[in-house]
């Protein structure tokens with residue numbers, strides 16, 4: 001039997017900064033010790049955007065301080081600590097031995113890679129579920145079992161019922177429909193500007209981390225200056241409240257819109273804070289429902305937002321843990337093309353790409369349509385190797401952890417899972433970008449043209465994608481109309497589009513920008 005005074009050790013990861021984390025709840029501040037460690041391995045297994053490292057290290061340091069204020073004993077290993085082993089398994093073993101801890105407590109990780117490494121540690125282990133998600137790994141597996149096809153919409157409806165969100169008393173959906181997606185696609189009127197999100201100035205802790213990251217991660221792509229994200233629970237709450245007051249009402253209408261110089265529009269920008277544990281999912285859902293019931297926001301905004309939280313977010317989390325590790329290897333189209341250099345620099349004449357990549361490098365942020373329909377769409381059409389585009393998304397976005405990034409990129413963006421996650425590839429020509437943004441007017445390419453040097457590259461690449469995957473995709477009912485269009489196309493035009501796309505792809509293969 002273990003003596004009552006023998007401490008147990010609890011590892012808190014950089015994306016587990018929640019007071020109600022299962023492992024913290026299971027431990028005793030009078031007896032046990034919590035460990036947080038900044039390690040080179042986590043900071044560099046992909047070239048994370050410098051602001052992502054700043055956010056995580058600063059939020060970890062703020063959380064350690066808050067835990068101490070709540071009476072916990074905390075061991076905090078800074079990146080520059082002399083005996084830092086620079087891996088989380090290394091730190092767990094070092095501190096377990098040093099403290100003579102009887103057991104080490106963990107909360108399920110956000111990445112398969114790290115969980116495997118920690119489970120292999122030769123220490124007595126106790127694992128806890130991550131209850132910050134509404135649907136556990138096991139509950140998702142039960143929901144998926146026996147279904148021929150998984151569809152987010154079905155999962156989302158079951159979650160709405162289970163969580164009793166936006167329902168009438170009889171359990172039917174408010175407004176008579178489960179999904180108001182069709183009311184989420186307005187393009188932005190010229191006179192309307194976004195609700196710029198709350199910004200937070202850097203305190204001494206953040207300033208020290210900024211200096212560290214500037215020195216130690218100088219080779220990572222992305223801007224160090226201008227970091228203004230929340231790094232503690234109070235700031236994250238401030239960002240959320242700002243969105244409830246100024247963003248949510250218009251989010252419903254314009255969540256798919258894109259505009260020049262408008263990196264945020266009516267998006268909340270809370271995903272990074274939520275994913276590292278600074279916000280509570282249940283509270284967010286309840287706040288959104290309250291805003292609707294008090295008449296402060298329309299239903300298409302409330303429903304659209306809640307769909308992101310309990311629909312897509314929980315769905316991709318479930319799929320990740322259901323299908324890893326083999327999911328990461330899928331490549332249905334057999335894509336091999338390397339990621340073009342301009343994804344790391346933004347140096348391209350395609351205005352929509354330059355804007356989306358430019359703001360990504362500057363802010364570590366782009367909203368979901370920019371990710372899906374601009375940078376993602378281009379990677380899909382150009383046949384980029386899934387592993388390379390997945391690594392890019394994981395590195396450059398502040399909210400990217402593999403549980404959310406991989407299904408979104410490999411499944412939704414690249415359709416590399418053959419339609420397991422989404423029912424069709426989200427391929428689109430320049431016409432979609434023209435409809436949903438004002439970028440085309442400032443582009444060096446002509447969106448109305450598909451052939452010739454000045455033609456928008458998305459156009460010929462779109463048809464090339466459909467032609468080269470005709471066998472796999474033509475039977476998909478959701479693409480039937482598109483393939484009818486292709487079948488009715490004049491053969492000479494078809495050949496010309498193919499050749500134009502081949503020229504563009506050859507330029508990519510030669511390392512040129514477009």
Ligand code: DLZ
Pocket residue numbers: 012013014015037038039040042043044048052053056088109110111114401402
């Ligand atoms: C992303 C990240 C970074 C950059 N650094 C650390 C770190 O030094 N220490 C830590 O505990 N966690 C870090 N993280 C987050 C982990 O990589 C994260 O827990 C996994 O990505 C799983 O989601």
